[in-house]
Amino acid sequence: xxxxxxxxxADVDGKSLDALAPRERILKTASDLFYRxxxxxxxxxxxxxxxxxxxxxFYKHFPSKATLIASYLRHQKAMWFQxxxxxxEEPGLSSTGRVLAIFDAIDGPxxxxxxxxxxxxxxxxxxxxxxxxPEVQATIAExxxxxxxxVASLIKPLDLDNPxxxxxxxxxxxxxxxxxxxxxxxxxxxxxxxxxxxxxxxxALSE
Amino acid sequence: xxxxxxxxxADVDGKSLDALAPRERILKTASDLFYRxxxxxxxxxxxxxxxxxxxxxFYKHFPSKATLIASYLRHQKAMWFQxxxxxxEEPGLSSTGRVLAIFDAIDGPxxxxxxxxxxxxxxxxxxxxxxxxPEVQATIAExxxxxxxxVASLIKPLDLDNPxxxxxxxxxxxxxxxxxxxxxxxxxxxxxxxxxxxxxxxxALSE
DNA sequence: AGCCGCATAGACAGACCTGTATATATTTGA
DNA sequence: TCAAATATATACAGGTCTGTCTATGCGGCT
Numbered sequence: 001x002x003x004x005x006x007x008x009x010a011d012v013d014g015k016s017l018d019a020l021a022p023r024e025r026i027l028k029t030a031s032d033l034f035y036r037x038x039x040x041x042x043x044x045x046x047x048x049x050x051x052x053x054x055x056x057x058f059y060k061h062f063p064s065k066a067t068l069i070a071s072y073l074r075h076q077k078a079m080w081f082q083x084x085x086x087x088x089e090e091p092g093l094s095s096t097g098r099v100l101a102i103f104d105a106i107d108g109p110x111x112x113x114x115x116x117x118x119x120x121x122x123x124x125x126x127x128x129x130x131x132x133x134p135e136v137q138a139t140i141a142e143x144x145x146x147x148x149x150x151v152a153s154l155i156k157p158l159d160l161d162n163p164x165x166x167x168x169x170x171x172x173x174x175x176x177x178x179x180x181x182x183x184x185x186x187x188x189x190x191x192x193x194x195x196x197x198x199x200x201x202x203x204a205l206s207e
Numbered sequence: 208x209x210x211x212x213x214x215x216x217a218d219v220d221g222k223s224l225d226a227l228a229p230r231e232r233i234l235k236t237a238s239d240l241f242y243r244x245x246x247x248x249x250x251x252x253x254x255x256x257x258x259x260x261x262x263x264x265f266y267k268h269f270p271s272k273a274t275l276i277a278s279y280l281r282h283q284k285a286m287w288f289q290x291x292x293x294x295x296e297e298p299g300l301s302s303t304g305r306v307l308a309i310f311d312a313i314d315g316p317x318x319x320x321x322x323x324x325x326x327x328x329x330x331x332x333x334x335x336x337x338x339x340x341p342e343v344q345a346t347i348a349e350x351x352x353x354x355x356x357x358v359a360s361l362i363k364p365l366d367l368d369n370p371x372x373x374x375x376x377x378x379x380x381x382x383x384x385x386x387x388x389x390x391x392x393x394x395x396x397x398x399x400x401x402x403x404x405x406x407x408x409x410x411a412l413s414e
Numbered sequence: 415a416g417c418c419g420c421a422t423a424g425a426c427a428g429a430c431c432t433g434t435a436t437a438t439a440t441t442t443g444a
Numbered sequence: 445t446c447a448a449a450t451a452t453a454t455a456c457a458g459g460t461c462t463g464t465c466t467a468t469g470c471g472g473c474t
Contacts, residue, residue: 022421038333040247043461054422055463065462116335121386125332126245128323144390168399171391172383179328179382180375183351192375196407203406229451250431261452262433272432 070135076119095157103194110181117182277342283326310401317388324389
């Protein structure tokens with residue numbers, strides 16, 4: 001009996017596994033296993049067994065495990081950016097409010113008992129510079145570059161003296177929140193870091 | 208028989224590999240491979256081959272791969288805490304100076320081109336709650352608990368209204384620095400986060 | 415009806431994994 | 445010096461890994 005994924009699957013969410021098309025069934029099963037256990041410790045055979053699909057069907061949709069891993073990471077990235085966009089584009093928010101909305105958005109997910117850290121940062125832990133899986137590494141690199149870009153676009157309207165410093169600080173507080181929530185849950189982490197971010201932005205604005 | 212502690216590394220650093228005793232040779236080779244590539248992607252056979260040791264010798268010193276992994280993580284933890292202790296116990300430092308000394312200490316290592324993130328956080332990415340390697344998971348859990356304890360002990364003398372919040376903020380900035388340096392190097396990360404920490408402590412002190 | 419595309423089922427190859435066994439050599443220390 | 449402890453070299457067992465192959469079933473479309 002397989003457990004339902006806690007990860008957000010926009011168009012997939014809610015449907016039972018066997019109501020899904022094979023490709024989605026595979027990706028959903030793999031995402032759940034990869035996130036819960038780690039990528040390298042989950043084999044193709046297990047994903048095939050738990051998604052109830054034939055091996056040939058798997059290899060028709062994903063020519064290699066690396067392809068599946070890259071799809072997994074791209075999917076996680078898309079979900080995460082969609083969540084960020086929704087939160088920060090809320091109407092009526094001030095410019096600093098938009099930055100702080102990141103923390104409001106992650107607070108819930110990071111408190112979930114199924115939370116295991118940032119899936120992409122954990123992917124980087126397994127597929128660093130010396131791995132030879134270019135598609136996977138490129139996906140990871142794009143994620144971090146785009147996240148930086150995204151936060152920079154939120155900071156820009158504040159017209160700070162040193163915007164790049166603020167971007168680094170906010171990003172660090174976000175990434176730090178992920179690691180902390182994974183390793184030492186239950187300390188009001190996001191609340192503390194939201195307050196830190198607020199103070200840092202206030203101070204930067206008054207310079 | 209006086210067995211050399213595995214946590215002692217002073218006499219290991221600097222010597223060429225084949226001048227070391229087998230156990231140290233194995234641990235050093237494994238540490239290098241685990242850190243560069245990830246733990247699960249490096250097999251025993253490769254560690255044995257690169258450390259120039261016989262398989263029987265390996266299994267005499269490390270009854271299982273999990274034992275080796277735990278030794279690796281304990282060794283990393285010891286090095287890191289020793290570095291922290293050295294930096295924060297520097298004479299002449301104020302109480303806040305001790306906290307900020309953490310950032311001064313990590314700045315260099317995080318800029319190194321060989322830096323690949325925190326070895327223990329990366330270990331957690333591979334050996335989370337659902338792995339069945341109790342020794343490894345216990346080592347990781349101890350690390351995070353002790354790191355929290357350590358920072359709390361530095362914050363305590365400041366006598367803040369809300370010390371736990373400051374602890375979380377400092378820890379987050381540290382962990383965030385590690386992730387950032389790993390994923391987006393070259394942005395003056397530690398400098399920015401040291402300034403953030405300073406501001407946060409100043410503000411907390413004036414409450 | 416009949417065909418085509420997709421899914422299933424499962425065997426199989428070849429590489430790699432952890433861990434053990436056997437037999438030989440080398441170091442060490444009493 | 446000589447025996448015990450330790451290291452070496454290598455073969456092997458049994459499992460798991462990714463990826464391929466063959467053969468079969470089934471549903472939709474013309």
